Amino acid sequence: MNAETLTRGPYTPKEAVARLRRGDLGAWPVAGGLVVIAAVFGTLNEHFLSPENLTNLALQLAATGTISLGIIMVLLLGEIDLSAGSVSGLCAVVMTILYVKQSWNPVAAIAVALVAAGVIGLLHGLMHTRLHMPSFIVTLAGLIGWQGLLLYLLGQGGTINLPFDGFVSKLSDTWLPVWPAWGLVTALIAGWAAAAVIGRRLRRAADLPVPPVYLTVLRIGGTAVLLAGVVTVLSADRGVPLLLVLFGALVVALDLVLRHTVFGRWMYAVGGNAEAARRAGINTTRIRVLAFVLASVLAGFGGILAASRLSAVNQASGGSDILLMAVAAAVIGGTSLFGGRGRPYAALLGILVIQSITNGMLLLNVDSSVRFMVTAAVLALAVAIDSVARRASTR
Amino acid sequence: MNAETLTRGPYTPKEAVARLRRGDLGAWPVAGGLVVIAAVFGTLNEHFLSPENLTNLALQLAATGTISLGIIMVLLLGEIDLSAGSVSGLCAVVMTILYVKQSWNPVAAIAVALVAAGVIGLLHGLMHTRLHMPSFIVTLAGLIGWQGLLLYLLGQGGTINLPFDGFVSKLSDTWLPVWPAWGLVTALIAGWAAAAVIGRRLRRAADLPVPPVYLTVLRIGGTAVLLAGVVTVLSADRGVPLLLVLFGALVVALDLVLRHTVFGRWMYAVGGNAEAARRAGINTTRIRVLAFVLASVLAGFGGILAASRLSAVNQASGGSDILLMAVAAAVIGGTSLFGGRGRPYAALLGILVIQSITNGMLLLNVDSSVRFMVTAAVLALAVAIDSVARRASTR
Amino acid sequence: MFSATGITKAYGAVQALDGVRLDLRAGEVVALVGDNGAGKSTLVKVLAGVITPDAGTITVEGRPVRIATPQDAQALGVSTVYQDLALCENLDVVANLYLGTERRRWSVLGHIAMERAAHDLLTSLDVRIRDIRVPVAMLSGGQRQSVAIARALIGEPRLVILDEPTAALGVEQTAQVLGLIDRLRDRGLAVLVISHNLADVRAMSDRVVVLRLGRNAGEFRTAETSQEAIVAAITGATADER
Amino acid sequence: MFSATGITKAYGAVQALDGVRLDLRAGEVVALVGDNGAGKSTLVKVLAGVITPDAGTITVEGRPVRIATPQDAQALGVSTVYQDLALCENLDVVANLYLGTERRRWSVLGHIAMERAAHDLLTSLDVRIRDIRVPVAMLSGGQRQSVAIARALIGEPRLVILDEPTAALGVEQTAQVLGLIDRLRDRGLAVLVISHNLADVRAMSDRVVVLRLGRNAGEFRTAETSQEAIVAAITGATADER
Amino acid sequence: GGTASGDPQQEATIALLLPESKTTRYEAFDRPLFEAKVKALCPACKVLYSNADQEPAKQQQQVEAALTQGADVLVLDAVDAAAVAPLVNQAKQRKVPVIAYDRLISGIGYDYYVSFNNVRVGEMQGQALLDALTAKGATDKGQIVMIHGSPTDPSSADYKKGAHNVLDGKVKIGKEYDTPDWSPDKAQQQMEQAITALGRDSVVGVLSANDGMAGGAIAAMKRAGYTELPPITGQDAELAAVQRILTGEQYMTVYLDIRAEAEKSAELAVALTKGQGPPAPAKVNNGTADIPAFLLDPIAVTKDKVKDTIVKDGFYTVQDICTAEVKDACERAGLR
Ligand SMILES: Nc1ncnc2c1ncn2[C@@H]1O[C@H](COP(=O)(O)OP(=O)(O)OP(=O)(O)O)[C@@H](O)[C@H]1O
Ligand SMILES: Nc1ncnc2c1ncn2[C@@H]1O[C@H](COP(=O)(O)OP(=O)(O)OP(=O)(O)O)[C@@H](O)[C@H]1O
Ligand SMILES: O[C@@H]1[C@@H](O)[C@H](O)OC[C@H]1O
Ligand SMILES: [Mg+2]
Ligand SMILES: [Mg+2]
Numbered sequence A, B: 001m002n003a004e005t006l007t008r009g010p011y012t013p014k015e016a017v018a019r020l021r022r023g024d025l026g027a028w029p030v031a032g033g034l035v036v037i038a039a040v041f042g043t044l045n046e047h048f049l050s051p052e053n054l055t056n057l058a059l060q061l062a063a064t065g066t067i068s069l070g071i072i073m074v075l076l077l078g079e080i081d082l083s084a085g086s087v088s089g090l091c092a093v094v095m096t097i098l099y100v101k102q103s104w105n106p107v108a109a110i111a112v113a114l115v116a117a118g119v120i121g122l123l124h125g126l127m128h129t130r131l132h133m134p135s136f137i138v139t140l141a142g143l144i145g146w147q148g149l150l151l152y153l154l155g156q157g158g159t160i161n162l163p164f165d166g167f168v169s170k171l172s173d174t175w176l177p178v179w180p181a182w183g184l185v186t187a188l189i190a191g192w193a194a195a196a197v198i199g200r201r202l203r204r205a206a207d208l209p210v211p212p213v214y215l216t217v218l219r220i221g222g223t224a225v226l227l228a229g230v231v232t233v234l235s236a237d238r239g240v241p242l243l244l245v246l247f248g249a250l251v252v253a254l255d256l257v258l259r260h261t262v263f264g265r266w267m268y269a270v271g272g273n274a275e276a277a278r279r280a281g282i283n284t285t286r287i288r289v290l291a292f293v294l295a296s297v298l299a300g301f302g303g304i305l306a307a308s309r310l311s312a313v314n315q316a317s318g319g320s321d322i323l324l325m326a327v328a329a330a331v332i333g334g335t336s337l338f339g340g341r342g343r344p345y346a347a348l349l350g351i352l353v354i355q356s357i358t359n360g361m362l363l364l365n366v367d368s369s370v371r372f373m374v375t376a377a378v379l380a381l382a383v384a385i386d387s388v389a390r391r392a393s394t395r
Numbered sequence C, D: 001m002f003s004a005t006g007i008t009k010a011y012g013a014v015q016a017l018d019g020v021r022l023d024l025r026a027g028e029v030v031a032l033v034g035d036n037g038a039g040k041s042t043l044v045k046v047l048a049g050v051i052t053p054d055a056g057t058i059t060v061e062g063r064p065v066r067i068a069t070p071q072d073a074q075a076l077g078v079s080t081v082y083q084d085l086a087l088c089e090n091l092d093v094v095a096n097l098y099l100g101t102e103r104r105r106w107s108v109l110g111h112i113a114m115e116r117a118a119h120d121l122l123t124s125l126d127v128r129i130r131d132i133r134v135p136v137a138m139l140s141g142g143q144r145q146s147v148a149i150a151r152a153l154i155g156e157p158r159l160v161i162l163d164e165p166t167a168a169l170g171v172e173q174t175a176q177v178l179g180l181i182d183r184l185r186d187r188g189l190a191v192l193v194i195s196h197n198l199a200d201v202r203a204m205s206d207r208v209v210v211l212r213l214g215r216n217a218g219e220f221r222t223a224e225t226s227q228e229a230i231v232a233a234i235t236g237a238t239a240d241e242r
Numbered sequence E: 001g002g003t004a005s006g007d008p009q010q011e012a013t014i015a016l017l018l019p020e021s022k023t024t025r026y027e028a029f030d031r032p033l034f035e036a037k038v039k040a041l042c043p044a045c046k047v048l049y050s051n052a053d054q055e056p057a058k059q060q061q062q063v064e065a066a067l068t069q070g071a072d073v074l075v076l077d078a079v080d081a082a083a084v085a086p087l088v089n090q091a092k093q094r095k096v097p098v099i100a101y102d103r104l105i106s107g108i109g110y111d112y113y114v115s116f117n118n119v120r121v122g123e124m125q126g127q128a129l130l131d132a133l134t135a136k137g138a139t140d141k142g143q144i145v146m147i148h149g150s151p152t153d154p155s156s157a158d159y160k161k162g163a164h165n166v167l168d169g170k171v172k173i174g175k176e177y178d179t180p181d182w183s184p185d186k187a188q189q190q191m192e193q194a195i196t197a198l199g200r201d202s203v204v205g206v207l208s209a210n211d212g213m214a215g216g217a218i219a220a221m222k223r224a225g226y227t228e229l230p231p232i233t234g235q236d237a238e239l240a241a242v243q244r245i246l247t248g249e250q251y252m253t254v255y256l257d258i259r260a261e262a263e264k265s266a267e268l269a270v271a272l273t274k275g276q277g278p279p280a281p282a283k284v285n286n287g288t289a290d291i292p293a294f295l296l297d298p299i300a301v302t303k304d305k306v307k308d309t310i311v312k313d314g315f316y317t318v319q320d321i322c323t324a325e326v327k328d329a330c331e332r333a334g335l336r
Helices: A002-006 A013-021 A028-044 A051-075 A084-101 A106-130 A135-157 A167-171 A178-205 A213-235 A242-260 A262-272 A274-279 A284-310 A322-332 A344-363 A368-394 B002-006 B013-021 B028-044 B051-075 B084-101 B106-130 B135-157 B167-171 B178-205 B213-235 B242-260 B262-272 B274-279 B284-310 B322-332 B344-363 B368-394 C040-047 C070-075 C093-097 C111-124 C141-152 C171-186 C198-204 C227-235 D040-047 D070-075 D093-097 D111-124 D141-152 D171-186 D198-204 D227-235 E024-041 E056-068 E085-093 E118-136 E154-167 E184-198 E211-223 E239-247 E258-273 E307-311 E324-332
Strands: C002-011 C014-024 C029-034 C055-060 C063-065 C078-081 C159-163 C190-194 C207-212 C215-221 D002-011 D014-024 D029-034 D055-060 D063-065 D078-081 D159-163 D190-194 D207-212 D215-221 E013-018 E046-051 E073-076 E098-101 E112-115 E143-148 E172-178 E203-208 E252-255 E282-285 E290-295 E299-302
Touching (some): A028 A368, A051 A213, A051 A284, A051 E184, A084 A135, A167 A284, A178 D111, A242 A262, A242 A284, A262 D093, A322 A344, A344 E184, B051 B084, B084 B322, B106 B167, B242 B262, B242 B344, B262 B284, C014 C055, C029 C198, C029 C227, C040 C159, C070 C078, C093 C141, C171 C190, C171 D227, C207 C227, C227 D171, D002 D040, D014 D190, D029 D171, D070 D078, D093 D111, D198 D227, E013 E056, E013 E258, E024 E258, E056 E073, E073 E258, E085 E098, E118 E299, E184 E203, E239 E324, E299 E307
Parallel strands (some): C159 C190, D029 D207, E073 E098, E143 E203
Antiparallel strands (some): C002 C014
């Protein structure tokens, strides 16, 4: 009898519905919001759903999306990183100065810039954990101070152009040809399927319940169809952009790390109940510091991607509303500001929502005042769908 | 024996020390940070501590301080209001259009603008409570959308000046003469002392422990000395600015409301444990909505004060880092971002810290890049003092 | 007096309650017992308006009522001590005791009246808290539970529900609570107590209702039943409905 | 084996512990009893490295040790079930059971091994949880307590501390835990149990230590002492030190 | 404080208040040029410098701080040229003379106005674009995209107005954007979307309000696969933009002879501290009063003019400009 109550029964379709009703909706409502956005803009402007525009969208979301991934790392702990924008700009400027002004090898320049970002994150983390300062204040000081350093480093010159045909600019102007793109997708899906089969074997061997085949097939198959669609559409224009592949790889890698490593488990634990984690013998200080380092490094990498896209850095790098959009992407994707809940896919979904709205609005011919108002309304609408659906399902 | 263990013994000096060691430091560490700031800037620039500059400081902190008070209302619930800046700008623009363009009576214009702010807050509150949208997203949409409406209302014209000698501008150019200022301080202190005496009588009558006389005397006396100092210094320049009196009155009023009314009690309850509050029969929806309304109205009033100071509104009204500074002021003053902890005095202390730094930095003759870096360093230092002191006392 | 029938509540795949019925009468103490996860607390939350059941009806004195919110329950005179206590840790003891039922005049809090009354109430329950103006976060487990129990006695309840009220209490305090339950019955209130301590159950209750896996699994007059019979119903060894 | 002397801890004006001494020996079950707020949980937290005492020394097998963090305590083989359970509600049962002691290879989690072992461990404790992959937030009070107890058995502890382990447990589960404590003693571990249930205390413990208002208030060999004597020490009616 | 008599060695304090730090000109050129000139004319004089980060309220605080520190003259480049009137009023009440630097302060009278005209800048951009299109005969072959500055920056409304003055009715405007924060990233995204919406081949020219945004637009066009970039305008004569002009990626920038502006203002400021008031060649009506004005003309710099303007004025040296990538282009433009 015990064995029976302890066992998770196989998922029946009925149970799947029940899970849905329990509020375990995962990404579906946000995806619904995306569909609405696509429908609205697709109707208003014939170009919105064109391969060309979807390619633009893919390019536009990578940099802020990467920054958002870093934000998720600290949000998981219930902390905040307001400095992400400034750090992204600073890191891009450091890279550019080394690469363009000092004529370093671009890879070395990128590496050093990322290390610098890591050191910044370390500093934030230590101030937060050792001096017990609220992360809001530490990173607010970072927001102001690193921006100051950026201006100082740019100094007299202001804008620095990155050579259009140089390594860094090419990052955002490289396109996977059709066959490599399909190869990548096939490898991904095959790898996942293999992992699923092996996992099922092992679970069965351990006498643990396994989810029904149809569910696994549905999930992997669905993803395969989605990815195939993406590749088909993007190949109709210039091809799958390397930038998207990089961002996607980061999302997948971070998701694996968070779900399958001890570090990831401890991140969720510290975010869920820091005191319980501490009592369990987890070095919560180290986890926190690591999260801030990760956040800064990802912000820095996002900044480099942005510089690559623009082929330049300037005083405005990392400024404006980049930070807010990165945080918003995380939140829209379902990351809690209170810690312990969220996944890297949130950054992907959230940034898709945000950039789709921005992208779509720019296709329309409206005054900036109207554009702001409509952007706000669509944003609110997309998230309201999510919230209402989630709520309705948990009543 | 029970009676004995239930009774709070009178505070002995030893216990006061114990309280301090327990971390019940109240505002002292932040005040320490302020002293450091004053010392640093006082040394670097002879004008920093001049009556004229301190008068400027008093004028400079009122508007953002008022917005910060509103932010505290939502932070107490563990929520956030990102729209405060935009709403403050919008409200100022609405007021100005009615007053200048439509030639309304200024008081009516202010009233209508505040009502508009209230309606905005109501909208935010309803979206948050009825549609269950995260407040971060609701007010992010507000941040963008209300800014759009502001631009739309300002239209082609851009800046609208407020008449120098008009009612609104006069708000920030009215100075209490010496005697009314002293009268106000005397009335405040006398009122407080009377309340303290009556409170002690009533407690004794109810057979409840009363704090020792010396402590009450010390507290009231200390405040009296402080206020007297402020009045003396400010009277050495143009007098006590009405703006400061307004802001101070708001702080005191909100503090009384939060500590002594049912509404205030419920705010803290909802912020501390919303589910417990709900189970206790508190209408948490109403409390939340009210908090958002209060936040928007205070933001709107802050915006009007800012417009009064500048004698103008323009496209940048309520923009830039006003929002961030208002939140930072609340956090520096000890308000928790997780809800349930904080007092209106936080806004006063926090904005004092922030504006002292800004004000002091502006007296120094340095490039923006350096200014940003030093600002960040001083901010971090001031808060580190607070955090380290608090921590040392709770070990 | 209070009567619930057909109460059903599922959390996703878990059927926490499945057609449960429960009758409560004035001047009677009913003990609700059952295994961990049997659905006892869920049933309490339904009666207290904290959650909405998927199905089921509640009647009070024969008239069907809607208990959709905790306010509804309070209006019907239901006063509840939750298993998870549901205190605001940032508020002090007095504030927690009077939460939602603050003494006030024109919405201005009557601090002194509340502190005085809180003091007396806690003393009468033999609760030892050294300073009732410290946040509840600073209290020991048993002290918190005492506060939660005292909360339920404020106001004029008709039905008092106690979900494992003595789990964390000391010997004396437990005795006080058992005595208190007796006094509530004598005042003609309906009392529903959840407990795993069968000795206590037998000492205080008039009737025992057993839940098992979300279903009714027996009901006994305490005086006429052996402890073994109750245990058998709880563990499912027998399932005799009386 | 474990020996603490002069342990003192004040929270502001409240002297939670005042020069307490406690000796724990391998193969012996010690019950720590005392009124609510007597300082029992505070003492547990000191032994577990959760809080640092203001004064006092701890020795293990005669050698003084420093227990400044929970890691220090774990390294000494101390395994603790806290009164407030200290679970991560956002994590599932398996994750909570293995928190801090995850099975891994190159820091990659051994999901299947942990799930299998968790399953077996919970079954052996007679715990009934319908799906061990749901977040702990979805469990009933007793189910959570069972998870917390099971947690303490993972690894190779030398001293197991249980702060009111059976407060929320059902009849069968309580019996299991009492049996478990016996088995731990038989395996030669030191066990410290806090409980308000004097019947249980008498049934399981070899020695009873009484705290009162943060001070030692008596120590008894269980077998040689009457329940009344213990109650008297708890309530302060007498204070005979043995 | 207070203005004083004609002693050349007297100490005086001159406050220089600049509007923002996100474009290079202010801290890289205006400030040092101004300070150097003041030092030269009056070694004992002190310059108080502040930068308002594009915030009117901060500028207000800075004016107050300057007055607190006993400034004898204010040289004020307004963040919001309409909203600073009350500040000028404050200064006047203290008998501190005011020079409006770069932007015409409206709503009140004061001592001098030294500037380029913002609306004129917009007109020059528009005219240059129009000329380029006419030269290619492309005015009716397609549409232009207009990328304006920040909607919250009052001066961007002036540029916008100037450009429309020239272009309206002469070319078809396909898309028009205000760019929050003058952000080059956003300009890039706007350009990408404009290209998508209008079609690559129908975009014949781009009016960008400054060089940073022009950079973003150029990146967008290059990535969109233009073989020949349509003409695109700019402003500020940023080094990067001058290089782009030489390589032909950007059509023009508006170059402001900052040296002339800064030095003229420094001269006037020093004169004012001595109680002198040199006559001005022009008067500008700001709606309230006629302000004595020194008006400098903005200069439209295209590839062929780089040598005779920017380089000749020493704004940048040939070495600054002619880095490895632009060497060839420099040769062709006669820069060496
Ligand atoms: N974090 C804290 N801050 C302040 N005071 C505390 C804190 N924790 C405990 N105390 C106080 O210390 C005293 C002892 O608490 P402790 O939790 O050790 O009691 P206990 O013996 O475990 O009681 P119980 O049987 O109710 O669990 C109590 O008076 C309590 O109010
Ligand atoms: N919020 C929730 N979400 C999902 N499942 C829940 C939730 N609350 C309770 N459950 C499940 O419902 C069942 C009944 O829980 P309930 O708390 O009513 O048990 P109980 O009888 O009070 O047990 P205990 O004696 O342990 O307190 C359990 O299986 C539990 O896992
Ligand atoms: O020159 C421009 C300036 O006037 C504006 O305010 O900011 C952007 C600059 O390019
Ligand atoms: Mg329960
Ligand atoms: Mg305890």
